Amino acid sequence: MPEYLTPGVYVEETSFRSRAIEGVATSTCGMVGATQYGPVPYPADVSFPAAGGSAVPDRAKLSAGPKLVTSFTEYERLYGGLAVNGQPSQVALAARGFFANGGRRLYVQRVYHYPTTTGANPVTDVAASFASLNLPAGRPTPVLVWRARWPGSVGARIKVVVRLRRSKNILVGGRLTNVLPGAAVETAALAQGRPPEIPDTTAPVRGNVRLVVRNDGGELGYDDGAGGFIPVNPNQAAFHLNLDVEVHLADRVDAYSGTELGPRHSRSIFTVLSLEDPADEGCLVWLHQPPPTGAPSGPGDLLDALLTLRDGAYLTGGGDGSPLTGDDLQGRRPDFDNVLLAPLGLGAMETEEDIAIMAMPDTVTLPPDAQPDAVDRLIAHCERMRYRVAVVDPPKDSSVSEVRAFRSRFDTTRAALYYPWLRIIDPTRRPDPGMPPPTLDVPPSGYVAGVYARTDVARGVHKAPANETLLGVTAFVTTVTFDRQSVLNPEGVNALRFFEGRANRVWGARTMSSDPEWKYVNVRRLFNYLEASIERSTQWAVFEPNNERLWGSIRQSVEDFLLTVWRTGALMGTRAEDAYFVRCDRTTMTQNDLDNGRLICLIGVSPTYPAEFVIFRIGQWTADARR
Incomplete structure (x- = not known):
C-alpha cells in the first residue's frame, strides 16, 4: 500500500467496478497454400549465385510471415492472381470466394517449394526461383x-x-x-x-x-x-x-x-x-x-x-518451384531458440492469435493417398491452437460413397466437412462471344469460411452457419438430394444444396465428431469464443493474492460477460440463472490447490442447439370437439 510520510492531502484513484471481459473476434480466417507471388521465407542459407551475388540479409528471411488482407484487391496486390504455373490457384480462388460471401479479414501464408539440384549433394536452386x-x-x-x-x-x-x-x-x-x-x-x-x-x-x-x-x-x-x-x-x-x-x-x-x-x-x-x-x-x-x-x-x-x-x-x-507436398503445407513451427529459422506453412499460422477459422484448399491438389494425411495435420493444428475450427474439402469428383469413406477417417470436434465441390464461372478465361461462359470447379472451403464470417457478423457465433446462401456459385458439381443427404448428414458430412427459388445454400452444420455433445459446428465455435474471451481478458489475475476478494472479482467479471452473451440469444433459459452458473470459492478449491497457487473457477453454460429438424404435427378434429 502507499506510504504516507509527509503530512498533507493525498488524492488516489481507485476502481469499484469489475474488470470487463471483451469478446474475441471469431470471423478471422487463415489460409495456407501456393500463390502466384508474394511473401514467403527465403531459405536459411540462401545466396544468389549470379555475378557478384551475395547472401540475403537475415532480416529478410523473417519478413514473410502471414499477411492480413481485407479485400480480394489487397490479396491480388500481395499474392498475385488466380493461376500458379498455368493451373488454378486454389488459395486465390478460395480467398475470392471468402470475400464474396462476406469475409472481412484473411491471413494468408504462402507455401513455396524451392527446387533443388540433383546429385550427390543437392542444394537449393535459388537462381531458378x-x-x-x-x-x-x-x-x-x-x-x-x-x-x-x-x-x-x-x-x-x-x-x-x-x-x-x-x-x-x-x-x-x-x-x-x-x-x-x-x-x-x-x-x-x-x-x-x-x-x-x-x-x-x-x-x-x-x-x-x-x-x-x-x-x-x-x-x-x-x-x-x-x-x-x-x-x-x-x-x-x-x-x-x-x-x-x-x-x-x-x-x-x-x-x-x-x-x-x-x-x-x-x-x-x-x-x-x-x-x-x-x-x-x-x-x-x-x-x-x-x-x-x-x-x-x-x-x-x-x-x-x-x-x-x-x-x-x-x-x-523465375519459376514456381516444385509441386507441393503434405510436408510443405504443414511447414515448420516457430523455433524460439533459433530466430533465423523462419516458421513455414501451418506452423507460421501459430504466430497469429486472432485466427478462428482455418482452411487449406491445396489439400485437393495432393495425390489421393496424401490428402487424408494433410487434413490430419490441419486438424492437429486446430486442436493444438484450441480456438480454431477447420473447414475441410473433400477430394475432387467424389461420389457419395467416396466422401463417406473419406469422412470415416477423421473424428474431431474442430473440423467440418462440406460436400460437394462448387462450379463457378471461370474468372481466368474470357468468354467467347455466342458461347456459354466457361466454368471452373473449385473446393468449397473458402466460400463456406466466408459464410461463417458473414453469419458471425450478422447474427453471432452461436448461430449455425447453415441455411445461408452461397454467393458467386453457378451450380454444384454433384446434386445432393433429400435421400442422399439422409445418408450423409448422420455421418457428419454437411451438404451444399440447391433449392428452387431459394438459390444455393449450406444445408448442414455438423462437425466430424462422434461425440454427440459436440455434434454441431456452432456449439463448438461458441465454446471457442467463450474460452478464448475469458482466457485473454483474465490475465490480470495471475499472481494476485489468491483470496476471497480475487474470487469475487473473477466471479463478477465472468457473470457480467455471460449475461451479455445470454442476452444475445446464445444460451438457453428464460432467466440468466437457467443459462449459466459461475462458482469460484472454497467449494471449487481445496487447501492443496491454494498451497500450490491454483485458482479454480467452475463455469457451466447451456448452449442453444440449431433446430435441425422442424416438425409440425397435424391431425383431424371435429368442429364440436373440445380441446
Whole structure:
C-alpha cells in the first residue's frame, strides 16, 4: 500500500467496478497454400549465385510471415492472381470466394517449394526461383541487379522503367541550396556568368555527376568517389538529379517518384526498393548493388546503368518451384531458440492469435493417398491452437460413397466437412462471344469460411452457419438430394444444396465428431469464443493474492460477460440463472490447490442447439370437439 510520510492531502484513484471481459473476434480466417507471388521465407542459407551475388540479409528471411488482407484487391496486390504455373490457384480462388460471401479479414501464408539440384549433394536452386535483370546487360560483372522480391514465374512479366528528372540550378553564390546530403547533382561550367540549358536526358551523364556530402564545417560539397571532399566551385552550375521508377506487372503500375541516387540519402532508391524494409510492403522488385570486383562504381556509373531502363526492360527467369507436398503445407513451427529459422506453412499460422477459422484448399491438389494425411495435420493444428475450427474439402469428383469413406477417417470436434465441390464461372478465361461462359470447379472451403464470417457478423457465433446462401456459385458439381443427404448428414458430412427459388445454400452444420455433445459446428465455435474471451481478458489475475476478494472479482467479471452473451440469444433459459452458473470459492478449491497457487473457477453454460429438424404435427378434429 502507499506510504504516507509527509503530512498533507493525498488524492488516489481507485476502481469499484469489475474488470470487463471483451469478446474475441471469431470471423478471422487463415489460409495456407501456393500463390502466384508474394511473401514467403527465403531459405536459411540462401545466396544468389549470379555475378557478384551475395547472401540475403537475415532480416529478410523473417519478413514473410502471414499477411492480413481485407479485400480480394489487397490479396491480388500481395499474392498475385488466380493461376500458379498455368493451373488454378486454389488459395486465390478460395480467398475470392471468402470475400464474396462476406469475409472481412484473411491471413494468408504462402507455401513455396524451392527446387533443388540433383546429385550427390543437392542444394537449393535459388537462381531458378527468382527473376532478375543485370545492368548493364551483357556484362559479366553487373553494376546493379534488379531482382523479383519473391520467387515465382510471374517475375518474368515484371517490367522496370527508370526516368531522370533534373531540377533548376541549385548553386547560388557558391553554395548548394535545397538539397540534402546524399543527393546526386550534375555539374556544368557557367557560360558568361549564366548556367547552361538543362542537358538532354539522353546524353551521357557519367563524367559530371557528384554526390553531395557535408563536411565538418557544415558546408555542402561533393564526394570525390574515394571518400574525399570536393568543395563547391562557384564558377559552375549544379542540377539536382531525381529518379522516377515505375514497376509494371500487367495492368498494375507501382510508381516511386523522386528517389535519390546516393545510398545515404533518406529517399535513396536503394532504401525505397530495398529487400529488408522497403517503403512499399507490396513492392514487386528490389535493387541490389553487388560488391565490386575491381574499382568501385561511381555515381555516374550507377546512373548510367539505371538510365538504360528509360524505355523499360523485363526481368528474366523465375519459376514456381516444385509441386507441393503434405510436408510443405504443414511447414515448420516457430523455433524460439533459433530466430533465423523462419516458421513455414501451418506452423507460421501459430504466430497469429486472432485466427478462428482455418482452411487449406491445396489439400485437393495432393495425390489421393496424401490428402487424408494433410487434413490430419490441419486438424492437429486446430486442436493444438484450441480456438480454431477447420473447414475441410473433400477430394475432387467424389461420389457419395467416396466422401463417406473419406469422412470415416477423421473424428474431431474442430473440423467440418462440406460436400460437394462448387462450379463457378471461370474468372481466368474470357468468354467467347455466342458461347456459354466457361466454368471452373473449385473446393468449397473458402466460400463456406466466408459464410461463417458473414453469419458471425450478422447474427453471432452461436448461430449455425447453415441455411445461408452461397454467393458467386453457378451450380454444384454433384446434386445432393433429400435421400442422399439422409445418408450423409448422420455421418457428419454437411451438404451444399440447391433449392428452387431459394438459390444455393449450406444445408448442414455438423462437425466430424462422434461425440454427440459436440455434434454441431456452432456449439463448438461458441465454446471457442467463450474460452478464448475469458482466457485473454483474465490475465490480470495471475499472481494476485489468491483470496476471497480475487474470487469475487473473477466471479463478477465472468457473470457480467455471460449475461451479455445470454442476452444475445446464445444460451438457453428464460432467466440468466437457467443459462449459466459461475462458482469460484472454497467449494471449487481445496487447501492443496491454494498451497500450490491454483485458482479454480467452475463455469457451466447451456448452449442453444440449431433446430435441425422442424416438425409440425397435424391431425383431424371435429368442429364440436373440445380441446
